[in-house]
Structures are given as structure tokens and as C-alpha cells.
Amino acid sequence: MAKNLKWKFLSIVAVLALAVFAFYPPDQKVKLGLDLKGGVQLVLRVQTDDALRLETQTTADRLGEQLKTKNVAVTAITVDSATAFTVSGVAPDKDAEFRSSLVEVETNYDRSSGAGTYTFTLKPNIVVQLREDTVNQALQTIERRVNELGVAEPIIARHTAADQIMVQLPGVTDVNRAKEIIRSTAQLELKQVEQGPFSDEAAARAALGGNVPPDMQVLPGTIEAAPGQPAGTGYYVVRRVPAVTGRDLRNARPTLDENNRPAVSFSLNNEGARKFGAFTQANIGRQLGIVLDNRVQSAPVIQSRIDDEGRITGNFTNQESQDLSLKLRSGALPANLTYLEERTVGPSLGADSIRAGVMSAAGGLLLVTLFMLVYYKAAGINALLSIGANLIILLGLMAYAGATMTLPGIAGFILTIGMGVDSNVLIFERIKEELATAKGVKQAVSAGFDRVLLTILDTHVASLIAAAFLFNFGTSSIRGFALTLTIGLLSNVFTAYFVSRTLFEATLSGRNVQKLSI
Amino acid sequence: MALLQNTNYDFIKWRWHAIALSAIVILAGLAYGATKGIPLGIDFSGGTIMIVKFEQPVSDDQVRNALSSIAGEQVIQTYGDPAQNQKVIRLPQLIQEQGAALDQNARAVVDALNAANLGKIEVISQDLVGPVIGADLQRRGIYAMLASIVGITIYIGLRFRFAFAIGAIAATFHDILIAVAFLFFMGYDLSLNVVAAILTITGYSVNDTIVIFDRVRENLRSKRRDSLEKVVNESVNQTLSRTIITAGTTFLAVLALYLFGGEVLEAFAFTMLVGIISGTYSTIFIASSIAIILSSKQAKARTTSARKTV
Numbered sequence: 001m002a003k004n005l006k007w008k009f010l011s012i013v014a015v016l017a018l019a020v021f022a023f024y025p026p027d028q029k030v031k032l033g034l035d036l037k038g039g040v041q042l043v044l045r046v047q048t049d050d051a052l053r054l055e056t057q058t059t060a061d062r063l064g065e066q067l068k069t070k071n072v073a074v075t076a077i078t079v080d081s082a083t084a085f086t087v088s089g090v091a092p093d094k095d096a097e098f099r100s101s102l103v104e105v106e107t108n109y110d111r112s113s114g115a116g117t118y119t120f121t122l123k124p125n126i127v128v129q130l131r132e133d134t135v136n137q138a139l140q141t142i143e144r145r146v147n148e149l150g151v152a153e154p155i156i157a158r159h160t161a162a163d164q165i166m167v168q169l170p171g172v173t174d175v176n177r178a179k180e181i182i183r184s185t186a187q188l189e190l191k192q193v194e195q196g197p198f199s200d201e202a203a204a205r206a207a208l209g210g211n212v213p214p215d216m217q218v219l220p221g222t223i224e225a226a227p228g229q230p231a232g233t234g235y236y237v238v239r240r241v242p243a244v245t246g247r248d249l250r251n252a253r254p255t256l257d258e259n260n261r262p263a264v265s266f267s268l269n270n271e272g273a274r275k276f277g278a279f280t281q282a283n284i285g286r287q288l289g290i291v292l293d294n295r296v297q298s299a300p301v302i303q304s305r306i307d308d309e310g311r312i313t314g315n316f317t318n319q320e321s322q323d324l325s326l327k328l329r330s331g332a333l334p335a336n337l338t339y340l341e342e343r344t345v346g347p348s349l350g351a352d353s354i355r356a357g358v359m360s361a362a363g364g365l366l367l368v369t370l371f372m373l374v375y376y377k378a379a380g381i382n383a384l385l386s387i388g389a390n391l392i393i394l395l396g397l398m399a400y401a402g403a404t405m406t407l408p409g410i411a412g413f414i415l416t417i418g419m420g421v422d423s424n425v426l427i428f429e430r431i432k433e434e435l436a437t438a439k440g441v442k443q444a445v446s447a448g449f450d451r452v453l454l455t456i457l458d459t460h461v462a463s464l465i466a467a468a469f470l471f472n473f474g475t476s477s478i479r480g481f482a483l484t485l486t487i488g489l490l491s492n493v494f495t496a497y498f499v500s501r502t503l504f505e506a507t508l509s510g511r512n513v514q515k516l517s518i
Numbered sequence: 519m520a521l522l523q524n525t526n527y528d529f530i531k532w533r534w535h536a537i538a539l540s541a542i543v544i545l546a547g548l549a550y551g552a553t554k555g556i557p558l559g560i561d562f563s564g565g566t567i568m569i570v571k572f573e574q575p576v577s578d579d580q581v582r583n584a585l586s587s588i589a590g591e592q593v594i595q596t597y598g599d600p601a602q603n604q605k606v607i608r609l610p611q612l613i614q615e616q617g618a619a620l621d622q623n624a625r626a627v628v629d630a631l632n633a634a635n636l637g638k639i640e641v642i643s644q645d646l647v648g649p650v651i652g653a654d655l656q657r658r659g660i661y662a663m664l665a666s667i668v669g670i671t672i673y674i675g676l677r678f679r680f681a682f683a684i685g686a687i688a689a690t691f692h693d694i695l696i697a698v699a700f701l702f703f704m705g706y707d708l709s710l711n712v713v714a715a716i717l718t719i720t721g722y723s724v725n726d727t728i729v730i731f732d733r734v735r736e737n738l739r740s741k742r743r744d745s746l747e748k749v750v751n752e753s754v755n756q757t758l759s760r761t762i763i764t765a766g767t768t769f770l771a772v773l774a775l776y777l778f779g780g781e782v783l784e785a786f787a788f789t790m791l792v793g794i795i796s797g798t799y800s801t802i803f804i805a806s807s808i809a810i811i812l813s814s815k816q817a818k819a820r821t822t823s824a825r826k827t828v
Contacts, residue, residue, distance in 0.1 A: 035782070043651060161654060179621075339620040341651045346642035349569065352598070356780035363774035368767050375763070407782055408714060414775050415718065415790075418768035425767070426729065429760040432523070455732040458677060459725040465669040466721030470714060473662030475655075478714045485718070 005509055008502045015494075016389060019396025029399040031153075033406035035477055036354050038347035039170035040178065043340045044142075046163050050335035051134040052122060053082040059105055059120075060085040061241075064214070066101050074098075083122040090116045131163065137334045139165055142182055144330035149181060164340065168476070175344050177323070183337045185293050186327035188246035188266075190276065190310070193287035193299050197223050197234030204235040215240050221289070221296025222314060236296045238289045243279040245332075248272025252328035254321040255311065262321035263313045266328060273308035281305040292324075357410035364414045368421055376428055378517035382503045383424035390420045390488065390495040397487045405484075406477040412484025419463075419488060423496030427452050428518055441513045449501050456497060460489050522759040529802055530751045530810065536803035540692055547699020559707035560645060562659070564611035564652035566623045568644040572603040573637035581605055584634030588626050598781060604642070606781075611649055620646050659713045663694070666717060670724050678731050685809030686727040689800040693723040696796040697789050704788065711786040719793030722768075726761060726801035733757050734806070746813055750806045758802075765798040 023029050034041055057079055064077050075089025090098045095116075102111065109120035122130075139156060142165065146154045155168040172178050194216060198204040204218045205211075212218060216237055223234040250269040257263040268276055280288070280302050287299045290312050297314045316324065368387075372380035394416060398405065431448035439447065464486060471482035507513075560567050578594045585592055585607070593608040609623045624644050631639050667687060675683035694716055701712065733753040741749055772794065776787035 045650065160658070161650075339646075340648040342620060342644070342646040344641075344644045346640070348571075349642045353780055353782060356778055356783070360775040360778035360783075363778050364771035367770040367774060371767055371770065408711060408786070411775060411779070411783055411786060414771050415768075418764075418771045421767040421771075422725070422764040425760055425764045429757075429763070433756070436524075451736075455729055458728045458732060462670050462673060462724045462728060463721035465673060466666045466717055466724075469662045469666035469669065470717045472665075473658050473713075473717070475710060478710055481714055 005502065005505055008498070009506070012389070012499055012502060016392055019393045022396040023399035026395070026399075030395065031402065031404045032350075032354075033404045033409070033477060033480055034168055034170055034343070034350075035345050035407045036350045036357075036405065037170050038173075038345050038350040039168065040172050040175045040342065040344045041476070042167045042169075042179065042182070042342050043159055044165045044167065044182070044337045045161075045340050046135045046138045046165060046334075047336040047338065048131040048134045048163050049082045051130055052127065053079070055108075055130060056081075056083060056085055056122065059109065063087070063101065063105055067098070070097060070101060072098050072101065080119070083127060084119060086117060086119045088117045090118065092116065134334045135163055135165065138337065141331050141333050142167060145181055145327065148326045148330055149178065151178075165337075166476075171347070173347075175342075177319075179339065179342075181323055181327060183339070184327055185333045185336060186246065186324075186330075187293050187332040188249065188312075188328055189242035189289075189291040190244040190279075191238040191240075191242045191289040191291050192279070192283060193289040193296075194237045194239060196236035196238075196287075197221060197296075197299070198236075199234060201235050204237050208237060212237075219289070219291060219294055219296050221291075222298065236289055236299060238291070238296070242291070244268065244272050244276045246328060247332075248275070249328055249331075250308075252325040254318070254325050257311065257313045261313070262316040262318050263311050264316070264321050264325045264328065265309065265311045266325075268308040268310070276310075277305055277307040353407050357407055361410060361414055361417075364417055368417060372421070372424075376518055378507075379428055379504075382500050382507075383421065383428070385503060386424060386495040386500040387417060387420035389499050390416060390492050393491040393495065394484065394488050397491065398484065401483075401487075403483050403487075404476070404480050406480030408477050408481035409484045412481045412488060415485060416488030416492065419492050420496060422459075423456050423492060424500060426455060427496070427500065431516070431518060435516065435518075441516050442508055445501075445504050445508065445516070449497065449504075453497060456493060460493055463489055522762060525755045525758050527755060527758075528751060529754050530747050530807065533803060533807035533810075536799075537807065540696065540800070540804065543699055544692070544695045547695060547702050550699070550702045554702075557702070557705070557707045558652075558656075559709035559712070560608065560611075560647050560652070561710040562652050562656045562708060564647045564649040566607075566609040566627075566644070566646050568607045568624060568627060569597050569642050570605050570607060570627075570631065571640045571642050572605065573639070575603050576605070576636050578605070580634075580636060581607065581631070584636060585627060585630050587630060588623065590623075611652075620648050655710065659710075663713070663717060663720070666720055667691070670720065674724070674728070674731075678735065679809075679813070681812035682731050682734075682809045684812055685805040685807075686724055686731070688808045689727055689797075689805035690720050690723045692800045692804050693719050693793055693796045696800075697792045700792045701785070701789060706785045706788060709785060711783065712789050715786045715789035715793065718790065719797060722793060723797035723800060726765070726797055727805040729760065730754055730757050730801060730806060731809075747810055750810055754802055754806060761798055761801060765794055769794050 060077050060079055067074060072094045073089075073091060074087050077085060077087050079085045087098075098118075105111075105120060108123060108126045110123055112119050112121070135158065139158065143156045146156060146167065146169065151169045151172055153170055155166070157166050158164070159166040167182065169178055195207050196204060198207065201218055201220075208216065217240045219236050219238055221234055221236050223232045248268050248271055250267045250272070252264055252266040255263050255265040284302050284304060286302055288302050289299050290297045290310070292312070297312050312324070369384055372383050374380075376383060391413065394413065427448055430452050431444055434444035434447045434451075435441070467482050467485045467489065471479055471486070578596070581594045582592065585594075588609065590610045595606050597604040597606040607627060609627070624641075624646055628639070628641060667690060670690070671683050671687045674686050697716055697719060698708075701708065706712065730753055733756055734750055737749045737753050738746075744752075769791065772787055772790045775783060776791060779787055
């Protein structure tokens with residue numbers, strides 16, 4: 001018996017020591033949630049339709065060019081929606097030749113046809129795949145940008161719905177800057193300027209004879225004014241297909257232009273340099289449009305062949321040129337993002353919450369302690385020790401699992417105290433009943449624990465079921481609560497049954513106790 | 519010290535009164551919700567909540583006047599300790615026009631407050647929830663609640679008689695509805711934290727019920743001759759001190775949370791407090807009553823069919 005007890009004690013001490021080791025020192029090992037530390041949580045939606053539309057537009061354009069080289073005349077190729085385009089007016093005698101051009105298109109698109117008109121619809125499985133890829137690409141891009149921002153311990157993850165991404169940035173105070181950096185598409189394109197700048201859009205269209213040809217587009221842009229003058233807005237006619245895009249960027253960094261104003265210089269990779277060199281060689285004397293997110297930032301005249309270096313100027317502040325280089329380095333987003341949710345907690349509010357949480361946990365523990373000692377006397381000490389052990393193990397397991405402590409999580413601690421009391425009271429009341437049926441003290445204690453074990457297991461399983469669904473439902477702070485509750489429930493089975501029983505056995509062993517202080 | 523030892527109250531006698539009382543409270547809550555609408559917090563309805571700290575004391579009306587140019591019904595209240603000059607400002611969901619940004623309202627508030635000469639302001643927290651997230655959370659909240667109830671029913675159904683599982687679940691629904699009714703009466707919004715509290719109540723309420731049912735099962739084995747009603751009543755009495763004491767201590771712990779936990783957790787703690795009281799009451803009066811009512815119907819059906827075969 002005594003030897004048995006020694007082993008039980010040793011195992012309890014070992015578990016507690018491991019737990020303390022896991023969470024000590026707590027300010028380093030216990031992770032605080034945003035609601036306690038301060039910071040911002042964002043939920044974004046990736047407009048995956050953008051990527052589908054781009055795919056459809058590109059496929060339609062490519063087919064158009066193919067048909068042109070094969071001399072298959074069609075009336076029009078129109079993009080009907082993000083996932084479908086129509087080719088109309090295919091001449092009957094060219095039908096066979098037209099169909100033979102479709103090999104590439106039909107790997108991704110379903111065809112339906114009628115009298116010279118063909119409609120191509122993106123296949124459903126390809127749609128799913130494209131959407132999935134787009135969200136993953138956006139996720140990676142955001143990750144790179146956030147890392148470049150230098151935020152400590154950010155979380156970037158897929159959110160509940162398929163097209164949502166959650167970003168947590170602890171300790172970030174300039175929320176608007178962070179949001180701007182995450183959200184801008186940062187799509188850099190170098191395009192040939194055909195005409196411009198014009199003072200308004202209508203003038204640009206008029207210069208084209210009122211009709212914008214399919215391989216051209218009119219983009220808004222900035223007109224460089226004389227030094228010291230504010231820049232104006234103008235419109236440029238540019239070629240739709242860019243010579244080089246941001247995908248061919250090797251690096252981008254903030255720099256100064258010849259007037260010592262902030263600018264961004266970029267360099268291209270080998271592939272980009274080859275394309276850019278050939279393009280500038282062929283277009284000396286013409287304007288190069290540096291287009292960022294469909295706006296012409298500047299349109300310098302190409303003086304000579306340029307291979308792998310370029311510079312984006314504009315009316316940037318220092319901060320803006322730094323942010324733009326950051327965004328260009330981390331790559332363009334594959335689609336637009338919209339913000340669905342934003343929760344910001346200032347650091348002062350977080351500190352207040354910690355204080356309130358600790359206060360209420362201490363208050364709760366104090367009230368429970370008083371009650372247990374008054375009502376159960378010496379046995380109450382057993383209960384308190386087992387509840388204390390439970391809280392230590394809970395903290396240790398949370399630190400070990402890397403769980404985050406949130407304000408609702410503190411509520412989870414308080415409920416764990418309640419749960420510990422519940423199990424102990426259940427046991428004590430049963431022991432009292434067994435004592436009343438005139439058994440010896442040891443037998444009564446032993447019978448009390450044995451009879452109650454099944455009840456404790458039943459109640460804990462039921463609570464665990466509720467906690468599991470809570471975890472499944474929750475946003476991150478509620479998850480903190482559900483996780484705390486779950487771990488607390490599991491360790492409570494150990495402390496309320498095993499620790500408390502060992503304590504009883506230790507007090508009763510070797511002595512002939514006639515009366516139990518309970 | 520002993521409380522409520524060896525009691526012999528006839529709880530089962532009061533079952534119809536108890537059911538009637540609960541029905542009145544629940545119906546009042548439902549009527550309240552039906553007439554005034556369910557007060558969804560911004561977690562579910564979408565919208566903007568900001569907590570703004572002012573340099574100098576300002577009144578709610580001063581803030582309201584400063585924000586008069588912003589559309590929609592605004593709620594302005596003091597937040598936390600009045601000496602800290604903090605106001606919480608709630609704005610409803612923007613009607614999402616094309617391109618209306620999520621933070622449009624929040625920016626408008628900051629601009630309006632800066633323009634109103636109320637001294638320097640600091641936004642110490644802001645929650646902006648778009649309609650997509652709100653609708654998504656509503657759906658998932660309901661799903662989580664139903665799924666956890668079904669899960670618990672299945673577990674109790676496996677461990678006890680089916681009639682008991684129904685009793686336990688009826689008690690759980692009862693507690694959820696009572697908690698929601700009191701939330702309505704006290705003017706709390708249904709927020710994420712409140713739903714978390716309600717889900718916790720589901721687990722807690724079933725806890726209490728299981729303790730009694732376990733005892734009923736144990737007593738049914740040793741006292742086969744007694745009627746189910748008698749056994750249940752005895753079991754309720756035997757576990758009464760435990761039921762009251764644990765409810766009392768958990769209540770104390772959550773009371774501390776309600777008093778000191780700050781505004782963020784106030785509605786959560788309140789829901790838990792109601793749930794603890796209602797859970798104890800429903801365990802004693804509702805769960806076992808329904809288990810008995812259902813069991814006696816089953817028993818009657820069995821005896822009549824048995825007679826027919828004989």
C-alpha cells in the first residue's frame with residue numbers, strides 16, 4: 001500500500017513538473033491572442049472570378065490570333081462572362097478548319113455550337129481548380145508581403161469559406177497601411193504607348209476614330225508636369241498585350257529620381273530582360289507606358305535599348321516608394337481582394353482585458369476556496385489542491401500545444417475551476433453518503449471514488465461533445481475558449497479522480513482514522 | 519457542515535407546475551423576440567463597433583451630434599470606467615453599394631469626431647463585420663448548436679434509456695430558450711461570445727442531468743420493486759445537495775467573471791449565470807419529469823400489447 005502510494009505521488013509530481021516546465025516562464029511560452037495583445041485580424045475574400053475572367057479573356061485572345069494566322073474569318077469573338085466566350089460568324093466553308101484550331105481551347109472549355117456560332121464554357125472541374133489555385137496564390141503573396149512588413153508571429157490561413165483568407169497581425173498599429181499593402185494588386189505591366197496623353201477619355205477615343213480596336217485600350221494615367229507643378233491626370237492609348245509583366249521582375253527597391261524625388265527602381269530576370277531588350281530596341285523614340293494596376297504611372301520616351309533595369313517615377317512619398325517596392329518584390333495578386341471583416345484591438349484595451357481576466361479568475365478562485373474550506377473543512381484542502389493541479393496542467397498543456405490564450409480562454413479557465421469543484425463535490429457528497437451507511441472511513445472513501453468514476457466520465461464526455469462543436473463553429477477567440485475547456489475537462493478527470501484520491505489515501509494510510517473531516 | 523442532507527421533497531408532484539412556469543417564461547421570450555425582433559450583435563448582423571477614447575470628458579449627446587451627418591441609427595454608450603472617457607459607438611450595416619468599403623463608416627466617424635472639436639481622439643478598438651461574414655456565422659452558429667445537441671442526445675441514448683435522452687435534451691433546449699429569453703429581457707445583443715456561452719450551457723446542463731440519471735440507473739438496479747416515479751424522486755433527493763452545491767460554486771466563479779471580467783465578457787458571463795440557474799432547475803424539475811412521462815407511456819404501451827398477446 002505504502003509503496004503503491006509512493007509511486008502515485010511520484011507520478012503526480014512528475015506530471016506537474018512537466019507542466020510547469022512547459023509554461024515557465026509564462027510571458028515567453030504562453031501565446032496571447034490578439035484580443036489580449038492588441039493587433040488586427042482581417043478576413044479577405046479573393047475575387048476568384050477575376051482569375052476566371054482573365055483565363056477566358058486570354059484564351060479568347062489567343063484563339064483570335066490563331067484564327068487570324070490561319071485565315072479563318074469570324075465576325076466577332078466576345079467574352080460573355082467570366083467563364084464563357086462566344087465566337088460568331090464562322091463561315092460554313094471554313095468550319096472544318098475552325099474546328100481543327102480548337103484543340104488547345106477544348107482542354108479547358110466545353111463547346112456548344114449552332115449555325116456558325118460557337119460558345120465555349122469553362123469546364124466545372126477546371127473552374128474549381130482555378131479558383132483553388134487563385135486563393136492559394138493570393139495566400140502566398142499575402143504571406144510574402146506580411147513577412148516583408150516585419151510583423152512578428154503573423155497568422156495567414158484559409159478561412160471557413162473556400163474563397164476567404166484570414167490574416168492576423170499582432171502588434172500592428174498602422175492598420176490602414178497594412179491593409180493597403182495586403183490588398184493592392186501590384187500588377188506591373190510595361191506596355192507600348194500608341195498615342196497620348198489626352199486630357200480626357202473621350203478625346204483618346206476620338207483619336208482612334210471612336211472605336212477602340214481589340215488590341216488597344218485606353219488607360220488613365222499621370223501626366224508629368226514641369227518640376228514644381230502638380231501632376232495632372234490624362235489618358236493614354238496603349239497596346240493591350242504588355243511587353244513585360246511583373247512576373248519577370250527580379251527585384252525592386254526604393255531609389256531617387258534625377259530630381260531627388262522618391263522613386264522605385266526594378267530589375268528584370270533573364271527572360272524579362274530578353275523581351276524588354278528586343279522591345280525597346282524596336283521602339284526607340286516611342287513612349288513606354290509603365291502601368292501599375294491599370295494606371296499609367298509614367299510614359300517616358302525610349303532613348304535607347306534597355307535590358308534589365310527600369311525605374312518607376314511618380315509623386316511618391318518615401319513611405320509610398322518603400323511600400324511599392326515591397327509589393328512588387330512579393331509579386332502581384334492573382335485577383336482583387338475585398339475585406340469582409342476587420343477587428344482591431346488597441347494594446348491598451350488588451351492590457352485592460354488581461355487585468356480584468358486575471359482579476360475575475362482570482363476572484364472566482366477566492367470565492368470557491370472560501371466555500372470549500374468552510375463547507376468541507378480538511379477535505380476542502382484536497383479539493384483545492386486537485387483544482388490547483390488541474391490549472392497547472394491546463395496551462396502546461398496549452399503552452400505545449402502552442403494554443404493561444406484569449407479573453408474567452410480566460411473564461412474557460414474559470415469554468416475549469418467550476419468543473420473541478422463539480423467533480424470534487426460529487427465525490428465528497430458520495431463519500432458522505434457512504435459514511436452514513438456506517439462503513440469504515442477507508443471503505444467509504446474507496447466506495448465513494450469507485451461509484452462516482454462512471455458519472456464523472458459520462459458528464460465529461462457530454463461536455464467534450466459540446467466543446468468539440470464549439471471549436472468547430474468558432475472564430476479564433478472562441479476556439480481559444482473551446483480548446484481551454486477541452487484540455488481542462490481532460491486534465492480534470494486526472495486531477496479530480498487520481499490526484500484527489502491519492503491525497504485521501506495518503507492522509508488515511510497507516511493510521512486508524514475514525515472520523516473524516518468532510 | 520451539511521446542507522440539504524437526507525431530504526425527501528416530492529419534486530415529481532410539482533412537475534406540471536414547473537413545466538407551466540417554464541413555458542410562460544419561454545413564451546414571453548419568444549413573443550418578445552417575435553415583436554421586437556431578435557437583437558443580433560454585429561458579429562451576426564454585420565456593422566461597425568468602435569471604442570473611442572477622448573482626451574476630455576464628453577457626453578453621449580455631444581458625440582451623437584458630431585455624428586449626425588452619418589446615415590443609419592447609431593448607438594452611443596459609455597464604455598468601461600466613466601473616468602476614462604471612453605465611448606462605444608455602434609453603427610448598422612452599410613447598405614452595400616457598389617464599392618462601398620468595409621471601413622467607410624469607421625473612417626467617417628473618425629473624420630466627424632475630429633471635425634467636431636471634441637479634443638484629441640484615439641480609436642482603441644474597432645470591429646467591422648461585412649454581411650457575408652455575418653450570414654456565415656449565423657448559419658454556422660445554428661449548425662453548431664444543433665449538431666452538439668444531436669451529439670449529446672446520441673451519447674445519452676447509448677448510455678441510458680431513450681426516454682432519458684429525450685428528457686435530458688428537453689432540459690437542454692429549455693435552458694437555451696430560458697437563457698435567450700433573459701438576454702432579450704435584459705437587452706443584450708446576441709454576439710459570438712453569447713453563442714459560445716449558450717453552447718457551454720448545453721454541456722453544463724446535460725452534466726447535471728447525467729448525474730441524476732446515473733443515480734436513477736443505480737437505484738433502479740437495487741430497488742426493482744419501486745415505481746419509476748418513486749425511484750426518480752429519491753434519486754433527485756439523494757443528489758440534491760451535490761446539485762445545489764456545484765451550481766452554487768460554479769455560480770460564484772462565473773459571478774466573479776460577471777463582476778470583474780470587463781465589458782467584453784459581461785454578456786457571456788450573464789448568459790452563463792442564467793444558464794447555471796436554469797440548468798439546475800431544469801435538472802430537478804424538467805429532465806426527470808419528461809423522462810417519467812415518456813417512460814410511463816412506453817410502459818403503458820407495453821402492458822397493453824402484452825395483454826393482447828396473452
